[in-house]
Amino acid sequence: xxxxxxxxxxxxxxxxxxxxxxxxxxxxxxxxxxxxxxxxxxxxxxxxxxxxxxxxxxxxxxxxxxxxxxxxxxxxxxxxxxxxxxxxxxxxxxxxxxxxxxxxxxxxxxxxxxxxxxxxxxxxxxxxxxxxxxxxxxxxxxxxxx
Numbered sequence: 001x002x003x004x005x006x007x008x009x010x011x012x013x014x015x016x017x018x019x020x021x022x023x024x025x026x027x028x029x030x031x032x033x034x035x036x037x038x039x040x041x042x043x044x045x046x047x048x049x050x051x052x053x054x055x056x057x058x059x060x061x062x063x064x065x066x067x068x069x070x071x072x073x074x075x076x077x078x079x080x081x082x083x084x085x086x087x088x089x090x091x092x093x094x095x096x097x098x099x100x101x102x103x104x105x106x107x108x109x110x111x112x113x114x115x116x117x118x119x120x121x122x123x124x125x126x127x128x129x130x131x132x133x134x135x136x137x138x139x140x141x142x143x144x145x146x
């Protein structure tokens with residue numbers, strides 16, 4: 001007799017509809033997750049009676065999806081702004097690099113000219129003082145004429 005009553009209680013304890021409802025409620029508790037919300041919306045679209053039975057869950061799923069779209073749009077806008085700032089910084093950095101290269105090239109050219117003039121003077125053996133005195137005398141002559 002005990003076996004029949006225990007088998008009866010086991011048989012009555014398992015209710016597939018109750019398990020389905022329990023699983024459905026567990027899914028509804030996780031409706032704040034975007035993936036679950038998309039699944040719920042797909043199920044509600046496939047079964048309108050389910051949507052009529054749980055309108056609050058349907059609205060919560062729609063809200064979750066809408067918030068996900070908003071977050072994605074904000075992240076996209078931030079990414080676009082970051083890309084624009086990065087591009088501007090690259091432009092400024094390349095401009096600075098060109099300016100520095102130009103300055104270094106002019107310094108290098110001046111240094112080479114100075115070395116060339118020094119080597120020519122060494123070959124001709126013109127003393128610097130005499131050259132400076134000639135330049136000063138020529139400048140005085142130009143002042144008198146003007």
